[in-house]
Amino acid sequence: MTLLAPPRRTARATVPAPPARRPRTLSRTAVNGALLLATAYTLLPLGWLLTAAAKNTGDLLGGAALTPSRWHLGANLHALATTGDGIYFRWYLNSLLYAGFGALLCALVCVCAGYAFHVYAFPGKEKLFGLVLLGVLVPGTALALPMYLLASQLGLVNTFWSVFLPSLVNPFGVYLARVFCAGYLPGEVLEAARVDGAGELRTFRSIGLRMVMPGFVTVFLFQFTAIWNNFFLPLVMLSDNRLFPVSLGLYAWNAQTHAFPEYYPLVVTGSLLAVVPLVAAFVVLQRHWKAGLTAGSVK
Incomplete structure (x- = not known):
């Protein structure tokens, strides 16, 4: 009687245990801390501006704390409102004209150009668009002197048009408009409008412009902010203080604070009022702006 040998046991491969997950609380705390720091970095200067605008010259220069008795x-x-016969509010109105009408017309020009680049096929289309993108790389300060010489030849220096006309051109806005048209304009909709007998201008006005309205608002907000904060071009073009935008006017006042310290509260209070149109524009148009920023994210 033969005895059978017991079966040999094969060693099983040991599967390494999955690494323990780090608690999500740590990552959430880090993200919230970073967001809190970014928010503080953004809002602290505005908070200082709010408190400093309520101080007089002595408290502002002396660093005194703001109390109800020092309001x-x-x-x-x-x-x-009374300094210089109310020249500040003239500067304010100038900035609204430069930025409001300039951004509105610039957004329309950019949307028209982006629509044309997206919809139509013509010789040299991509090369021309490449030149537009090349214009994005050129800083505005590098163009200030050539634009001054051109405006001097045309007799536009020290006029409203010397600051207003250059603000109508924005190569980056053309690029954004083409991206929005690619994301918001189905070719089938435009073709259906043409089949129904609509002309090209009517198709753009009734369908194209309405469908890319988030892009229009986005370009408007970017250009409005850029023109409102524009400083170097008005500095080069303008010498008449009645044509100054608010940024250049506050700079002129700030340059006199060493000789006239009473201008310090005027500069700070004027800077606080200068922020209001930007905040109002983003608050009123943020719904369209958020929709515009998500263009093309889902296809």
């Missing part, structure tokens, strides 16, 4: 915002606003 001088009304007096600062009154001084701002």
